[in-house]
Amino acid sequence: MPELPEVETVRKVLKKDLINLEITNVIINYEDMIKTDPKEFKKNLIGSKIVDIKRYGKWLVFETTNYDLVSHLRMEGKYFYTDKVKPLKHEHVIFEFNNGKVLRYKDVRKFGVMYLVKKDKLFIDTPLSKLGYEPFAKELTSSYLKEKLKTKKIPIKTALLDQEIISGLGNIYVDEVLFKSAVSPFKKANLLNDLELERIITSSKEILTEAIKSGGTTIRSYTSSLGVTGNYQDKLMVHTKKKCPICNQDILKAKIGGRSTYYCKNCQKVQDE
Helix, strand or coil, X not given: CCCHHHXXXXXXXXXXXXXXXXXXXXXXXXXXXXXXXXXXXXXXXXXXXXXXXXXECCEEEEEECCEEEEEECCCCCEEEEXXXXXXXXXXXXXXXXXXXXXXXXXXXXXXXXXEEEEHHHCCCCCHHHHCCECCCCCCCCHHHHHHHHCCCXXXXXXXXXXXXXXXCCCHHHHHHHHHHXXXXXXXXXXXXXXXXXXXXXXXXXXXXXXXXXXXXXXXXXXXXXXXXXXXXXXXXXXXXCCECCCCCCECEEEEECCEEEEECCCCCCCCCC
C-alpha cells in the first residue's frame, strides 16, 4: 500500500504536469468509487482548472477553481497522465483536459475512493476531518501522543497505524520507525514513556524525509504510477530483512493486528511492563 512518501512522490510528479489545465470531461466507469454524488462530481469538475495539488497524510487533494477533489489510493490505486486513447481495463475514472491529454485512475482492487467538496468543506465533509497530525507537524509532540495513547492498551505497532493518531505512517514505515526508536512493536501503547515517544516522533520525521528523497518504497505489489520507481527499499533496516543491522541477530516476523511485522527482539526489548 502506498504510504506518505509514495503519495508525496505521486503528488510532486502530477503537479508538474497538471497545474492550470482545464478539465473538459470526466468519465466515471465505476461509480462506487465516488463517495459524493457522481453526477455532481462530474458536473462541478467540468470547466474548472487544477490550481494546486496537496497531500494530507496518505490523501491527495486536487484543488480546482471552486472545489477540492480528495483522493485515496488505498491498496493499489495509480494515476497515469497520458495521451487520449481508449480506456484500458481497471481504469475507473478518467479526467480529460483542454490540452488533449488525460489523467487516468487505475485500481485493480477498486478500493480507492474520491470525494468532491466545496473548498470550505474540505475538513468537514471528508475523512480529512479525522486525521491526526503528520510527523512533520509542529503540533505532534510527546504530550499530544501521550494524550492520544493513554487509553490504548493495544500494541504500539497497531496504534501507529491508526491515521487518527498519526497520519501518513503505514506498515512498512512503522516497522522502521519502531526499530530506529528501539521500541518493541508489542509494547502496549499506553505504557510508552516520554523518551520513547520523543524517539518515535524524531525517527518518523527522519525516516519519512529520507524516504521522500528516495521517491518512496517500491515493494511487492506497489509501484508508484507515472513511471516513478522509489528506491527506499534499499535502505530499509528491518522490514523484510533477515539480519539486524545493529546486532546481527535474526530479524523476526510476527502478525500484529493482522499485519506482518518485522523486528529485532534484542534491540527492541519490551520494558517498563
